[in-house]
């Protein structure tokens with residue numbers, strides 16, 4: 321993630337000094353400017369800043385009209401928020417296996433589609449894009465809505481398009497772990513004007529009282545408050561300028577290291593859905609034991625099997641179908657029995673067992689990290 325420093329400090333200070341703390345205050349502009357700049361950068365017609373990535377997912381689902389009785393396909397490897405969001409709108413998440421790219425396996429998407437499937441939420445994990453060509457083709461064939469969860473891939477491109485701006489809707493997170501960091505924050509992206517107006521309405525209590533000058537005749541419905549402050553908007557504008565140069569440096573470093581690691585006789589470099597613009601780097605060992613051994617070596621960060629709530633087996637509230645109230649039960653509203661078991665996505669577990677993240681070491685010079693990679697690959 322980019323550093324947060326003096327530039328953010330000044331930008332937030334100026335927002336406070338302006339006296340306009342919210343986008344609807346007179347003289348406020350930072351949030352709207354950020355949205356316009358992000359739209360220009362990604363190619364999405366509309367961007368809506370919200371207070372978290374989770375909020376963005378819920379707003380996107382609400383905008384698309386997903387609700388009780390609907391099934392939403394989510395990968396078995398993702399932050400739990402992806403599976404929790406459909407529950408918040410009364411729908412049920414259906415788990416889909418990943419393939420070696422660490423993203424949804426298009427073949428398993430096909431296998432999990434039922435007459436009740438309404439949407440797919442493909443997740444671009446650890447900066448690795450999904451096979452969006454295959455996923456968009458399946459969605460078109462079956463009339464499904466695609467909501468890209470690009471929380472972990474802000475600024476990442478897939479075949480010269482921008483992750484988050486390929487599906488019907490897309491979602492970003494700007495929490496402190498992500499490519500753009502303002503502590504907590506998110507955004508909804510779409511090029512569909514009706515989805516945008518519904519998302520914007522939902523994120524502000526469903527209120528249509530604010531004058532946006534829309535022509536669409538969308539009736540008011542009950543929403544939430546997911547608005548951001550002008551301090552958020554100010555910080556986002558600064559972070560937006562930093563993300564592309566940061567990712568470009570990472571992409572260059574990744575290319576050097578992947579080139580070295582691909583010659584290893586002990587492991588493979590994880591396949592990537594768009595190798596030319598790849599930023600993420602992980603390796604795939606032939607066995608679980610080998611992967612555990614690799615985690616002890618320099619340059620290897622961690623094994624993905626050890627990534628807590630990113631694994632469906634650790635989504636305790638989902639597996640137990642537990643919400644805050646017994647009658648708020650999307651699974652009772654589903655049109656068929658949905659069961660979750662710890663071994664239902666065995667292929668996902670098997671892949672995560674063998675996959676290790678490789679450190680790009682961006683704070684160190686490239687020759688040093690190249691040396692680490694050569695050693696890891698068994699060369700001198």
Ligand SMILES: *Cc1c(COP(=O)(O)O)cnc(C)c1O
Nearest residue numbers: 372373374399401471472493495
């Ligand atoms: C971080 C993340 C989210 C949620 O974002 P928050 O801003 O933390 O609410 C959703 N999906 C994925 C894949 C994430 O990594």
